[in-house]
Amino acid sequence: MEEILRQTLLYDFYGELLTEHQKQVYEDVVLNDYSLSELAQSLSISRQGVHDMVKRSTRLLNEYEEKLHLVERFVDLRGKVGEIHKLTENEKDDPSMQKIGQIAAEILEEL
Amino acid sequence: MEEILRQTLLYDFYGELLTEHQKQVYEDVVLNDYSLSELAQSLSISRQGVHDMVKRSTRLLNEYEEKLHLVERFVDLRGKVGEIHKLTENEKDDPSMQKIGQIAAEILEEL
Numbered sequence: 605m606e607e608i609l610r611q612t613l614l615y616d617f618y619g620e621l622l623t624e625h626q627k628q629v630y631e632d633v634v635l636n637d638y639s640l641s642e643l644a645q646s647l648s649i650s651r652q653g654v655h656d657m658v659k660r661s662t663r664l665l666n667e668y669e670e671k672l673h674l675v676e677r678f679v680d681l682r683g684k685v686g687e688i689h690k691l692t693e694n695e696k697d698d699p700s701m702q703k704i705g706q707i708a709a710e711i712l713e714e715l
Numbered sequence: 716m717e718e719i720l721r722q723t724l725l726y727d728f729y730g731e732l733l734t735e736h737q738k739q740v741y742e743d744v745v746l747n748d749y750s751l752s753e754l755a756q757s758l759s760i761s762r763q764g765v766h767d768m769v770k771r772s773t774r775l776l777n778e779y780e781e782k783l784h785l786v787e788r789f790v791d792l793r794g795k796v797g798e799i800h801k802l803t804e805n806e807k808d809d810p811s812m813q814k815i816g817q818i819a820a821e822i823l824e825e826l
Contacts, residue, residue: 694811
């Protein structure tokens with residue numbers, strides 16, 4: 605998995621277990637690609653302080669994944685539901701297939 | 716949802732975030748239905764001590780659910796995949812349907 609995708613998924617699943625401050629900094633630096641210096645300036649803390657916060661949050665998110673494996677399960681599940689969705693695509697005349705395709709699309713949207 | 720099912724799901728998803736000791740006590744009392752006095756005796760702590768540990772673990776598990784909503788998402792997802800599985804049951808002659816039924820069954824087993 606690409607690192608940025610992995611970081612986004614980790615944050616999607618476990619972000620709510622970080623503090624508001626940790627979330628803010630993680631979002632800005634990792635997901636929105638702000639520079640450390642830029643953020644350090646706007647938060648009035650040192651560049652090193654921002655760097656340490658991101659590092660700590662990343663470690664926490666990885667620790668949650670090591671314990672709960674949700675991202676791993678999610679990627680596997682998403683692949684399987686995607687496979688189901690694909691199998692319905694060429695059989696749209698069949699009403700059951702159509703219904704299955706619809707449910708699979710709903711799941712993929714929610715995942 | 717029945718309370719015992721909810722407690723089992725909460726534990727399935729977030730149990731790994733409890734300490735070994737909390738896990739042990741939660742499993743014994745909530746999932747395996749040992750009596751508080753029995754467990755208190757075997758752990759050499761007070762009955763009230765066991766009661767407090769279970770209460771605290773239950774609160775922790777519920778707090779994780781309030782933040783991450785995994786049990787809620789899981790129940791919804793399981794319902795939808797179950798629906799897909801059901802739709803394939805009467806059309807087992809169709810190879811695509813057969814394949815979809817198989818994938819859905821795999822997902823249900825893993826969930």
